[in-house]
Amino acid sequence: xxxxxxxxxxxxxxxASVKISCKASGYxxxxxxxxxxRQAPGQRFEWMGWISDGGKGNTKYSEKFQGRITITRDTxxxxxxxxxSSLRSEDTAEYYCARLGLSGYYWxxxxxxxxxxxSS
Amino acid sequence: xxxxxxxxxxxxxxxxxxxxxxxxxxxxVFYSSNNKNYLAWYQHKPGQxxxxxxxxxxxxxxxxxxxxxGSGSGTDFTLxxxxxxxxxxxxxxxxxxxxxxxxxxxxxxxxxx
Numbered sequence: 001x002x003x004x005x006x007x008x009x010x011x012x013x014x015x016a017s018v019k020i021s022c023k024a025s026g027y028x029x030x031x032x033x034x035x036x037x038r039q040a041p042g043q044r045f046e047w048m049g050w051i052s053d054g055g056k057g058n059t060k061y062s063e064k065f066q067g068r069i070t071i072t073r074d075t076x077x078x079x080x081x082x083x084x085s086s087l088r089s090e091d092t093a094e095y096y097c098a099r100l101g102l103s104g105y106y107w108x109x110x111x112x113x114x115x116x117x118x119s120s
Numbered sequence: 121x122x123x124x125x126x127x128x129x130x131x132x133x134x135x136x137x138x139x140x141x142x143x144x145x146x147x148x149v150f151y152s153s154n155n156k157n158y159l160a161w162y163q164h165k166p167g168q169x170x171x172x173x174x175x176x177x178x179x180x181x182x183x184x185x186x187x188x189x190g191s192g193s194g195t196d197f198t199l200x201x202x203x204x205x206x207x208x209x210x211x212x213x214x215x216x217x218x219x220x221x222x223x224x225x226x227x228x229x230x231x232x233x
Contacts, residue, residue, distance in 0.1 A: 045213065047222035096169065105217045106160040110169035
């Protein structure tokens, strides 16, 4: 079955960076794009960016995070990574990876979430 | 950005009764070229990943019980649970994928009365 297993919770100081992993299993990894979404406490889900399927792994980021976010992948490990730099308290949130279904429009499987807490 | 607004924010329904959640988008998410509404519904339970329930506004995802149904077009959409079960307690979100900015509603918390 399809599983997306994310790395564990992180506590970071303001100004630091965080890198979260999302290991995929149960399907052919490069056939699907992967997105990252976050939900801050009491807030809506917020789309952050994605890495495409196929050989190139092109990326696209939300304007809100441009310059601070990097999404990469290791196809040999079936793992996608999301790095966010210059962290501030407002970045405290649950971060999710979400697989884009073959339709290319909606997310059919999500990771379990990774809580990132930014606090001095 | 397309703003998604759900109503109500919370809902209490008796077991076996119907639950209805509404979602309104600030602009149409319907593409006439392919006759599709670019809207999905997700169920989110504490400690679990969100689960896709409905896509293209009315298509039930594989494995989702048939008591869940989606309807609507353009800017107004509805998620209906025909006969509420205890395991349906969750927060429900609508999401548009009309443009690549992917925005969500604020969520509707569904509880048992």
